[in-house]
Amino acid sequence: MSNADYEPISKLRILLTEQRYSPVVIGNYCAYAHGFLDYFAQHDLPIMDVTEEQVSKYLQYAIAMFRKRHGRAPARDWHSIPRSGIHALLRLAQGQWPSAPKATCAADALRFAICDEYETWLREERGLASASIDALMWEGRNFLTWQLDRLGPDSLMTMTVGDIDCYMDTRSPHQTRKSVKDVAERLRSMLRYLHRTGRTAIDLSPHVVAPLLYAYEGVPSILTPDQVAAVLQASGADKTPVGLRDHAILQLLATYGLRSGEICNLRIGDIDWRTEAIRIRHTKTRACSFLPLMAPVGEAVLAYLQAGRPVTGAREIFIRTRAPYRKLGLLANMVRRRLKDAGIKPTGKSGSHIFRHARAVEMLRAAVPQKVIGDLLGHRSAESTAPYLKLATEDLRAIALDVPGQEVRS
Incomplete structure (x- = not known):
């Protein structure tokens, strides 16, 4: 390889160093990326033209070469190491990886065009949160792929109620009634958009059949005050960087x-240490709340900032514990791990929302007005808070009423 061919490896090494990867990881990533470049140089294929399918073929080749050199197959998770180095190289070289799919037929071109326009409409005109857009886009892409692959790009204008029923039948097996209803709502959104933009002759969204859910159907999982205390105690005993981070997060959840x-999304500037206040950006309503910074929360966050948070330019408070050091993603796995460490097994779901439910019930039992609870939880309306009332019904079972009976005469 010429010096120019080595340039992507040099750039990759600089990038990984800036992102504070460990020297060992940098060496491994660059070594695997170097082998990847050698392989495609031998096949006269520029790195800018590499596809996901070709990466998969290369990894199979790399596994075969490993077996040939060492006389055994690599460890089961070995492939993740070269794949990470290769993907880092391709992100650097192509700007995006996986690369954006390319249309191979008229149906692909139509689907990509509709999805691009639909996503822009959801974000700019409807102003939805990213999580909502992702869910709507997944269903939209899935439906368009199903319809266009079956009947071609001209089939949208002639779609019937039967087509909609058939799609729902493919999505319903092994789904809960709530999940099927969610699918139906997301499909209705796409069908309304297709009609709005003139791609369907009639609006088929009213014809999407979904199961009927009763108001406040199903009681979500919650934690008792003793269980919340046990989780906080267990996480508070972990003084490692990840322990300090998780404990601060759990304090925020519980409080x-x-x-x-x-x-x-909580940022360093959202905490005003002087006035002891914290600003919360509510993800669903996009409103902001300014809340008092409670002492246990402030102490836990400060301990994490001083001794647990990696050095990084990111402004979010909670950061991954491994490079690249960027903001933390979803909390579900962390919550499940900390519940397990505390010996707690919720009867239902065990994501971060069980702390949210527990906090709501605790306030309801303390006779906090429903409006105040809704404001704290970032609800737009009282109807959003009402389901939490069902969680406190167990209190009624403790009230014994003497029901007068008819006197029995001798």
């Missing part, structure tokens, strides 16, 4: 009942 995204 304010925040959503996962509200914690992950």
